[in-house]
Amino acid sequence: MDRETGLNLALLGVMLAIPLWAMAADEPFLVTLTTRAVIFAIAGIGLNVALGFGGLVSFGHAAFFGVGGYAMGILASHAQGYMPLIEWPILVEGTKSMPVIWLTAICASALTAFAIGALSLRTAGVYFIMITLAFAQMLYYFAISWPAYGGEDGLSIYLRNAFPGLNTMDPIQFFAICYALLLAVLFLVARAARAPFGLMLNAARQNEDRVQAVGQTPYRLYLVAFTISGAITGLAGALFADLNRFVSPSMFSWQTSGEIMVFVILGGVGRVFGPVAGAALFVLLEHVLGGVSDYWHIYLGAILLAVVLYARGGIFGILTGRDTANG
Amino acid sequence: MADPILDVRGVSKSFGAVTACRDIDLDVRPGEIHALIGPNGAGKSTLIKQVAGGLAPDSGRVFFDGQDVTGLPTAARARLGMGRTFQISSxxxxxxxxxxxxxxxxxxxxxxxxxxxxxxxxxxxxxxxxxxxxxxxxxxxxxxxxxxxxxxxxxxxxxxxxxxxxPKVFLMDEPMAGLGAEGSHRLMAFLDSLRHKAPILLVEHDMDAVFTLADRVSVLVYGEIIATGTVDEIRANEQVRSAYLGDEALP
Known part of the structure; x- marks a missing residue:
């Protein structure tokens, strides 16, 4: 087992130990805080598929986070109001079932990512950053001006959605659900990163000419990566909405896109576990520095600057002494 | 004579007022090494890009394995059987x-x-x-x-x-550049045997290599092919001597 694998396991161990200890010590707030980190980690893992493996600097992942959140909000609000979603030609009711909501969130955000990606990926560099930002902002203003689902005020869901056999209102049980999903996403992304798709995508990030010369089309690889990336971030959005029992247009805001990007950069771009470390550090800083000063983002900014300037591999780069995850 | 596997017909390409390729005809036949030589800036790389994909000619067609590939993207050409090596390692x-x-x-x-x-x-x-x-x-x-x-x-x-x-044809853009004498000789011996597997369009600056390996040589000067022929024909060609090689003795 190499050092990086050890670090990965240690990180997962700590993220499991904190809420277990917190529950024993009767500190439910810490459980919720860790759950928040776990959900952010999933969102970051999603962005990392595009940004880390494909080199696609998306500044619009809030779009998928928000679509996931609103998928939950819309389904659950119809269910709690006993209002069918669609009556004709077929009757579609809202639902409070988490698995159904996750599936809807994943499909909706994957479709959104496919559409945004198909257009945005015709550009590159700064234009790609700007166009993804523009799409996310479009959705943000759409959510604000859509009165049916709360508009600017957002949507409150009174009870967390249901998972068969569990009491999701119990913080530790909801944590367990999110943690299990984190493990599943990590496993699948780690496999995909080493599979033919991951190898070719990684090569496209390094050298598009090379990929074309071996007969493959970078655009297709990027589009599939961007779609998967959006789907994972969408799942995180649905979980985040359930954590807060609240959905608001701020999930679509560019600050959200920026924060997801911070998880990836802090942790280590292109490493499967990087965003987990980044999200954990972000939530820790938010909690600790947020207690010190309302202007804690200044400190976060300074740390981010230091990472970008002196530690390109993020926390994982510092701890493993390697800049990139390859080789 | 065997049908060419790669056939470039009347390809022209200009960038603004600069003509990089003018009405180029070039073919590569099974089993041969066809060397493309010419001074820097003669348009060799521009021509290779139009053959391998990535740059569309203003006029003319590129046929590969009996198929018109002029409008195909690079990846599709690679899948059809063009094996390209880059001038700058890629x-x-x-x-x-x-x-x-x-x-x-x-x-x-x-x-x-x-x-x-x-x-x-x-x-x-x-x-x-x-x-x-x-x-x-x-x-x-x-x-x-x-x-x-x-x-x-x-x-x-x-x-x-x-x-x-x-691949069905190799497109090699200066594969010897940067190789030491020993590496150069090993690669030459290897390319020599490779031609029977698939023919090679070889862009090369190393004249020793070109005149040792090539079955045919085309000389590109200012975007035009001024001569195509066997090594001996190229050596004897007056136009090539004055336009490209100067009056120096050829190897």
Whole structure:
């Protein structure tokens, strides 16, 4: 087992130990805080598929986070109001079932990512950053001006959605659900990163000419990566909405896109576990520095600057002494 | 005479007022090494790009294996069987040598959109990649990161990746550049044997190599092919001597 694998396991161990200890010590707030980190980690893992493996600097992942959140909000609000979603030609009711909501969130955000990606990926560099930002902002203003689902005020869901056999209102049980999903996403992304798709995508990030010369089309690889990336971030959005029992247009805001990007950069771009470390550090800083000063983002900014300037591999780069995850 | 595998007919390309290629005819036949020589700025790289993809000619057509490929993207041409090596090494620098070779084998085999089983544990891909590395003499370096390779070794790896594609024609843009005398001779011996597997369009500055290896030579000067012929014909050609080679004695 190499050092990086050890670090990965240690990180997962700590993220499991904190809420277990917190529950024993009767500190439910810490459980919720860790759950928040776990959900952010999933969102970051999603962005990392595009940004880390494909080199696609998306500044619009809030779009998928928000679509996931609103998928939950819309389904659950119809269910709690006993209002069918669609009556004709077929009757579609809202639902409070988490698995159904996750599936809807994943499909909706994957479709959104496919559409945004198909257009945005015709550009590159700064234009790609700007166009993804523009799409996310479009959705943000759409959510604000859509009165049916709360508009600017957002949507409150009174009870967390249901998972068969569990009491999701119990913080530790909801944590367990999110943690299990984190493990599943990590496993699948780690496999995909080493599979033919991951190898070719990684090569496209390094050298598009090379990929074309071996007969493959970078655009297709990027589009599939961007779609998967959006789907994972969408799942995180649905979980985040359930954590807060609240959905608001701020999930679509560019600050959200920026924060997801911070998880990836802090942790280590292109490493499967990087965003987990980044999200954990972000939530820790938010909690600790947020207690010190309302202007804690200044400190976060300074740390981010230091990472970008002196530690390109993020926390994982510092701890493993390697800049990139390859080789 | 055998039908050409690659046939460039009347290709022209201008950039603004500069004509990079003017009405170029060029073909590559089975079993031959066709060398393309010319001074710097003659338009060799522009021509290669129009053959391999990435640059559309203003007029003229490119036929490959009996098919008009003029409008096809680079990737489609590669899948049809064009094995290209680049003038400036174009490899995935963060990958190991073996990973780069596997990339070629994978691109050729297809099935890129598989998400579960590790590519680097695929016995079929590994076997093909290792065979190619062995052929160019890089087998012992397979675990090295590509960025740690010498300039010459990167050239060899370019050729190895092209081999994994099992192409119908090789398009090699200065494969000898940066190779030492020994490396140069090894690669020459290898290319010599390679022509029977697939013909080679060879862009090369090393005149020794060109005149030793080539079955035919085309001379490109200011975007025009001024002569095509056997090595002896090119040596004897007055126009080539004055326009390109000066009055120096040819090897």
């Amino acid at each position: 490899l995935a620098m963060e990958f190991t040598v073996l990973q780069n070779a596997v990339l070629g084998a994978l691109g050729h085999r297809g099935g890129v959109f598989r998400f579960f089983r590790p590519a680097m544990k695929d016995a079929g891909l590994l076997a093909r990649a290792r065979e190619a590395l062995d052929q160019v003499g890089l087998a012992e370096f397979e675990a090295l990161r590509t960025s740690e390779l010498s300039h010459g070794q990167r050239r060899q790896l370019e050729v190895a990746v092209a081999l994994t594609l099992e």
